Amino acid sequence: MATIYEVADKAGVSLSTVSRVLNGKTTVNPALKAKVEEAMLALNYRPNSIARSLATSRSDSVGILVSELNSPFFGDLMQAVELTLRAADKHVIITVGHNNLETEQDAVEFLIGRNCDAIIMHAEAMSDEYLKTLNSSRLPISLVNRQVDGVGEGCIVLDNEKGGYLATQHLISLGHKNIGYISGPSDKCDANQRLAGHKRALKEAGIAFTPNLVFEGSYTEEDGKAGLLELLSGDSPFSALVCANDWMASGAMSCARDLGMNLPQDLSIVGFDDAVFAHHVFPRLTTVSNPISDMAAMSARHILNVVYGYKDEVQTLFQPSLIIRESTMAYEA
Amino acid sequence: MATIYEVADKAGVSLSTVSRVLNGKTTVNPALKAKVEEAMLALNYRPNSIARSLATSRSDSVGILVSELNSPFFGDLMQAVELTLRAADKHVIITVGHNNLETEQDAVEFLIGRNCDAIIMHAEAMSDEYLKTLNSSRLPISLVNRQVDGVGEGCIVLDNEKGGYLATQHLISLGHKNIGYISGPSDKCDANQRLAGHKRALKEAGIAFTPNLVFEGSYTEEDGKAGLLELLSGDSPFSALVCANDWMASGAMSCARDLGMNLPQDLSIVGFDDAVFAHHVFPRLTTVSNPISDMAAMSARHILNVVYGYKDEVQTLFQPSLIIRESTMAYEA
DNA sequence: CTGTTAGCGCTTTCAT
DNA sequence: ATGAAAGCGCTAACAG
Numbered sequence: 001m002a003t004i005y006e007v008a009d010k011a012g013v014s015l016s017t018v019s020r021v022l023n024g025k026t027t028v029n030p031a032l033k034a035k036v037e038e039a040m041l042a043l044n045y046r047p048n049s050i051a052r053s054l055a056t057s058r059s060d061s062v063g064i065l066v067s068e069l070n071s072p073f074f075g076d077l078m079q080a081v082e083l084t085l086r087a088a089d090k091h092v093i094i095t096v097g098h099n100n101l102e103t104e105q106d107a108v109e110f111l112i113g114r115n116c117d118a119i120i121m122h123a124e125a126m127s128d129e130y131l132k133t134l135n136s137s138r139l140p141i142s143l144v145n146r147q148v149d150g151v152g153e154g155c156i157v158l159d160n161e162k163g164g165y166l167a168t169q170h171l172i173s174l175g176h177k178n179i180g181y182i183s184g185p186s187d188k189c190d191a192n193q194r195l196a197g198h199k200r201a202l203k204e205a206g207i208a209f210t211p212n213l214v215f216e217g218s219y220t221e222e223d224g225k226a227g228l229l230e231l232l233s234g235d236s237p238f239s240a241l242v243c244a245n246d247w248m249a250s251g252a253m254s255c256a257r258d259l260g261m262n263l264p265q266d267l268s269i270v271g272f273d274d275a276v277f278a279h280h281v282f283p284r285l286t287t288v289s290n291p292i293s294d295m296a297a298m299s300a301r302h303i304l305n306v307v308y309g310y311k312d313e314v315q316t317l318f319q320p321s322l323i324i325r326e327s328t329m330a331y332e333a
Numbered sequence: 334m335a336t337i338y339e340v341a342d343k344a345g346v347s348l349s350t351v352s353r354v355l356n357g358k359t360t361v362n363p364a365l366k367a368k369v370e371e372a373m374l375a376l377n378y379r380p381n382s383i384a385r386s387l388a389t390s391r392s393d394s395v396g397i398l399v400s401e402l403n404s405p406f407f408g409d410l411m412q413a414v415e416l417t418l419r420a421a422d423k424h425v426i427i428t429v430g431h432n433n434l435e436t437e438q439d440a441v442e443f444l445i446g447r448n449c450d451a452i453i454m455h456a457e458a459m460s461d462e463y464l465k466t467l468n469s470s471r472l473p474i475s476l477v478n479r480q481v482d483g484v485g486e487g488c489i490v491l492d493n494e495k496g497g498y499l500a501t502q503h504l505i506s507l508g509h510k511n512i513g514y515i516s517g518p519s520d521k522c523d524a525n526q527r528l529a530g531h532k533r534a535l536k537e538a539g540i541a542f543t544p545n546l547v548f549e550g551s552y553t554e555e556d557g558k559a560g561l562l563e564l565l566s567g568d569s570p571f572s573a574l575v576c577a578n579d580w581m582a583s584g585a586m587s588c589a590r591d592l593g594m595n596l597p598q599d600l601s602i603v604g605f606d607d608a609v610f611a612h613h614v615f616p617r618l619t620t621v622s623n624p625i626s627d628m629a630a631m632s633a634r635h636i637l638n639v640v641y642g643y644k645d646e647v648q649t650l651f652q653p654s655l656i657i658r659e660s661t662m663a664y665e666a
Numbered sequence: 667c668t669g670t671t672a673g674c675g676c677t678t679t680c681a682t
Numbered sequence: 683a684t685g686a687a688a689g690c691g692c693t694a695a696c697a698g
Binding site: 001046047048049050051053054059068069070071072075076078079082091092093094095096109110112113114115250276277280281282 | 334379380381382383384386387392401402403404405408409411412415424425426427428429442443445446447448583609610613614615
């Protein structure tokens with residue numbers, strides 16, 4: 001790989017001149033500039049971004065931290081961030097936290113070591129403290145799906161409470177009165193908010209909340225199944241079920257079918273997230289949309305503002321909306 | 334961030350000593366070593382991998398090039414590579430090619446500029462030439478799902494022909510004689526191989542190949558629909574359909590249902606890849622497994638061998654297998 | 667075994 | 683507008 005020296009040599013100028021045409025910040029004599037460009041072409045010169053990064057302690061790339069690489073949710077998140085940043089000529093460095101504290105911290109240190117200009121993350125295990133400290137160091141962060149005081153506009157969140165409300169309210173409007181709820185893990189803030197929304201809808205409709213009718217899962221397909229089984233074995237009957245995400249809804253659906261139930265006649269089910277497969281399941285799943293792509297893009301935009309001097313509006317709170325498909329129907333006595 | 338100088342200072346040694354304990358290649362006086370480690374701890378020292386990379390032109394990280402970030406297929410690929418490499422303490426830098434020549438080349442140059450020690454890629458647009466050149470430069474590459482002479486063991490491929498054969502053969506064994514085929518784009522090698530397998534199964538069973546019964550799509554859900562419609566409008570009836578991937582199968586299935594067909598009674602369908610959603614569709618999809626995770630992991634292992642001195646066996650050809658679910662059934666006259 | 671000294675390829679004052 | 687020179691944080695000969 002040709003270096004800037006060789007280019008300077010070939011063009012008969014100093015390396016600072018080459019550097020200048022490279023960065024285009026200051027003006028360079030057109031004639032020299034042409035020579036330099038010619039030399040770069042001839043030598044097939046590619047600037048070494050490592051060297052540049054060492055010299056500037058910038059890198060024109062932002063880190064992303066996701067929990068998993070192979071989930072539709074994180075797929076959408078990564079895709080949106082990458083697209084937004086690519087449009088601004090920034091690169092993206094993806095790391096994985098595997099939902100584990102140590103791995104998440106490793107990932108962040110990797111990114112710091114790589115001179116990332118900022119980090120966009122979906123951190124599940126890290127403490128608020130750590131995140132706050134991180135953000136107040138010279139490395140801006142943006143948190144998707146998590147609210148941490150002290151990170152301010154960097155937090156891009158969904159109104160989960162509203163989503164939970166929407167799901168349950170939909171069922172109530174369909175005439176259901178006994179509604180089961182399969183929740184996410186209670187140490188996840190989004191899970192609690194969704195559940196809170198569920199309770200609010202119940203309360204608003206004058207329906208008493210029945211603790212027996214909620215099962216706490218961990219967002220997996222298996223837990224959807226386990227949850228349904230558990231709820232069914234209890235002594236509180238129900239004609240509808242809301243699941244705090246689509247995976248659990250899918251698990252509950254196939255379990256219900258295995259049990260010989262007819263969907264949605266015997267049980268109305270609503271999910272949450274509108275994952276890609278929501279319209280693949282049968283019956284197609286009524287769910288609450290989670291505009292993760294928009295949120296991720298916004299997160300990227302915030303970073304663009306903060307570190308690269310852009311001046312776009314940023315919206316920090318996103319609204320979910322109900323997507324009615326075929327997995328829910330009116331209550332039949 | 335503390336530098337190696339400050340550590341050396343604090344520990345009262347030279348920076349080379351610090352460098353030595355850092356890399357652990359040569360022996361260092363235990364007493365000094367302890368001092369250094371203490372100093373590192375006190376200063377919360379983190380080596381700057383950029384600087385190290387500039388000095389060594391190595392980076393302990395390997396690049397990955399995928400076509401998309403948000404597809405189950407590439408999700409599995411990335412996940413497997415990341416896991417394998419993480420276990421060997423290597424990092425991964427992911428880039429996206431968007432199925433576009435220029436973007437793919439950009440991505441590769443980004444990776445080169447970042448001093449990646451190797452690249453694992455699923456390159457769709459790049460020419461064999463380019464790939465070969467790349468590989469013969471000092472940067473080893475590994476190609477998943479693509480065979481390029483000159484890259485040798487770096488090519489990790491699936492026996493696509495076998496897969497196509499399996500799919501069709503399954504249908505034939507079920508008594509079907511008129512079998513539609515929705516193919517992938519004919520400029521994709523895997524698509525052609527799968528089709529070739531289909532033809533072989535037909536021939537072996539003494540069934541004449543009917544060009545009218547094949548539709549060329551581009552692996553999208555929409556094309557599954559378009560394909561079915563096109564085939565249905567033709568004058569060659571068929572009782573079964575093989576789709577060259579699960580997306581198209583899914584599209585064909587929902588289209589068929591929209592048309593009022595009963596599945597699988599009116600039409601048996603088999604897919605290819607065994608994507609996550611294959612068991613979400615209804616009826617659950619009979620398909621051909623594509624062991625992409627294993628292949629990706631193998632690809633990583635090959636890189637580990639070539640650039641980091643590991644000595645594992647590598648297998649370059651993988652076999653697909655038939656996964657029978659509920660979307661296919663015996664032919665009824 | 668330890669310290670000194672050059673770089674790695676580029677940016678960035680500082681003069682000119 | 684251009685060039686010379688210092689330095690980003692680290693590794694790797696080379697002496698000692």
